[in-house]
Amino acid sequence: xxxxxxxxxxxxxxxxxxxxxxxxxxxKLDREKxxxxxxxxxxxxxxxxxxxxxxxxxxxxxxxxxxxxxxxLKALENVVRENGYESVLCSxxxxxxxxxxxxxxxxxxxxxxxxxxxxxxxxxxxxxILHSTLGQLAKVVPDVKFAPSKEAAExxxxxxxxxxxxxxxxxxxxxxxxxxxxxxxxxxxxxxxxLSDELAVFHVxxxxxxxxxxxxxxxxxxxxxxKPASKLFLVGGGExxxxxxxxxxxxxxxxxxxxxxxxxxxxxLLCAADVFVFPSFYEGMPNTVIEAQxxxxxxxxxxxxxxxxxxxxxxxxxxxxxxxxxxKTAIEYSGKFERQDMTEVFKAKKYDSDTTSKEFVKYCxx
Numbered sequence: 612x613x614x615x616x617x618x619x620x621x622x623x624x625x626x627x628x629x630x631x632x633x634x635x636x637x638x639k640l641d642r643e644k645x646x647x648x649x650x651x652x653x654x655x656x657x658x659x660x661x662x663x664x665x666x667x668x669x670x671x672x673x674x675x676x677x678x679x680x681x682x683x684l685k686a687l688e689n690v691v692r693e694n695g696y697e698s699v700l701c702s703x704x705x706x707x708x709x710x711x712x713x714x715x716x717x718x719x720x721x722x723x724x725x726x727x728x729x730x731x732x733x734x735x736x737x738x739x740i741l742h743s744t745l746g747q748l749a750k751v752v753p754d755v756k757f758a759p760s761k762e763a764a765e766x767x768x769x770x771x772x773x774x775x776x777x778x779x780x781x782x783x784x785x786x787x788x789x790x791x792x793x794x795x796x797x798x799x800x801x802x803x804x805x806l807s808d809e810l811a812v813f814h815v816x817x818x819x820x821x822x823x824x825x826x827x828x829x830x831x832x833x834x835x836x837x838k839p840a841s842k843l844f845l846v847g848g849g850e851x852x853x854x855x856x857x858x859x860x861x862x863x864x865x866x867x868x869x870x871x872x873x874x875x876x877x878x879x880l881l882c883a884a885d886v887f888v889f890p891s892f893y894e895g896m897p898n899t900v901i902e903a904q905x906x907x908x909x910x911x912x913x914x915x916x917x918x919x920x921x922x923x924x925x926x927x928x929x930x931x932x933x934x935x936x937x938x939k940t941a942i943e944y945s946g947k948f949e950r951q952d953m954t955e956v957f958k959a960k961k962y963d964s965d966t967t968s969k970e971f972v973k974y975c976x977x
Contacts, residue, residue, distance in 0.1 A: 615976045616646045618696040618720075620687065620711050622703075624649055624657035624670070626847070626873050627817055628898045629702045629728040632759070632783055634659050639786075639968035642667060645976055650690055652676050652683060658873060669694075676707065684714040691718030700724040700975055704731070704767055704895075706746040712753060724975055725753035726781075727767035729895040730760075730917075731821075750777075755974050757781040759896030760917040766895075781974065783898050784967030787954040790878045790905035797950070800883035804869075810834070810841040810945055813884040813908070815877060815899040816891070818849030823890045823913070825858050826931060830888060832862045833938030843868045846880065881906040886945040890931055891916060900926070901962065907953050909944040911937060922960050923953060 624630050637647045648669040651657065660670055673686035691699060691714075699715035701708045704727055712723045727749075749756075749767045756778035758764035764778045765771070772778040801811070812831060816822040824845070831843045845855070845868065852870070859865045874880060877899075881887070887903040889912040894900075896917060903910050904923045912920065914928040921928075925948050927940055957963045 614642070614644060614646050615698070616648055616694075616696060617724075617975050618648050618650055618691065618694075618699045618715070620650045620699065620701045620708075620715070621652075622676075623651050623653040623655070624659040624663060626658040628783075628895070629726070630657075630659060631898050632726075632728070633702065634662065635784065635786065635964055636968055636971040637663070637666060637668070639964055640972070645972060648694075648696075650687055680707070684710060687711055688714040688718040691715045691720050696720055698722040698724065698975060698977070700726060702726040702728050704729045704763075706741040706744075706749075709745065709748040709752050713748075716752075722755065722975075722977060723753045724755040724757075725749060725767065727756070727758040727763045727778075727895065729821075729893065730762045730766045731893040755779075757974055759783050760919050762917045763895030779970075779974065781970050782962050782967050783896050783901050784962055784964035785902055785905045785957060786964040787905065787957055790881075790902055791952050791954055792882055792907045792950050793952075794950070796879055797882040800879050804842075804844070804880075804883055806842065806883065808840065810838050810942065811883055811885045812841060812843045812941065812945075813846070813881065813887050813903070814843070814889060815846040815881075815887075815902070816889070816897075817847050818851040818855055820851065821892050821894070823892050823931070824851065824855045826890045826934065827888060828855070828858050828862055828864065828868075829934040830890065830937040830941065831868070832864050833934045834941060835864060835867060837938060837942055841867060844871055844880070844884075845869070846871045846874055846877065848873045877902060878906060881908055884908045886911060886941045888937070888941050889913065889916070890937065892931075894920075896920060905953050905957060905962075907948070907950045909948050911941045911944055922962055923956055 650671045671690045674683045676683045699720040701711050756768050768778040887908045887910040894916045900920050909925045911927045
């Protein structure tokens with residue numbers, strides 16, 4: 612029997628949460644038995660493209676949906692037909708995504724897989740209307756449905772879909788071989804970042820509306836009033852980066868903030884952190900909050916994020932709005948816990964990548 616191949620449909624393979632989830636699974640595959648390929652709606656190379664190709668994966672580029680929606684679907688159908696893909700996965704919450712699975716079925720795919728990756732979608736009234744109408748197809752078209760949290764599952768697949776056995780939870784597992792805390796690594800990274808006794812506040816996430824960077828900066832401005840020797844490190848990239856820079860300038864906190872860009876050394880950086888602050892408007896199951904906990908970083912996050920994100924008991928949920936309360940809580944949590952290796956905790960909760968990889972293979976390859 613040959614290698615089973617899975618085609619994953621994504622807008623791009625940049626360093627977002629859904630893309631990172633897929634790469635975590637890809638790295639763990641027995642590639643003598645399984646392979647993942649990617650169909651993307653972009654002309655540009657993505658953050659993960661080099662790694663995909665190094666692992667033996669193929670990347671197909673089809674027309675942008677925003678420019679030629681019908682042509683994009685037809686191109687996907689042809690990719691599936693011409694390359695004989697039997698299993699096709701789409702990971703999104705946008706209502707048009709289910710049409711990609713229909714196109715894949717026309718191309719001959721037998722196993723249609725949908726991963727709901729969030730609990731809302733940007734785009735205003737139009738997207739909400741599409742979700743309430745076209746989005747209904749997501750409940751019936753896919754053969755396999757899964758999500759990183761109950762909330763993300765119910766957003767696409769309907770209320771009580773987990774309890775009724777119509778969808779499954781598949782955690783955002785962490786590779787604990789890389790995400791393990793050590794005092795030595797913490798000291799090394801703090802020296803590299805120019806830190807001595809300063810409070811190191813971290814955020815990892817795309818510069819997008821959902822991540823609520825504006826409020827994050829307001830929180831940090833309040834932290835500086837209490838602890839002037841503090842630094843905020845922002846890891847990520849995205850379309851609103853310039854807005855963040857302007858907001859920091861407006862608050863007169865630019866000198867205390869570092870934008871680190873998209874990084875490959877997230878585990879090392881998080882060893883240096885004192886507290887992780889994450890005030891998102893919505894999330895399916897935030898990879899970065901899970902990864903911060905794997906490095907035993909205490910987290911202060913929005914109460915709009917699923918309670919399931921608290922794996923270690925080191926997460927404090929707060930309502931959005933009161934920046935001073937967030938600042939006070941972040942400072943309190945920064946010294947509340949002793950840092951330690953979380954490997955056994957994550958394995959016990961089935962949040963290690965070895966466990967999630969086995970589940971992924973079962974759902975996606977049969």
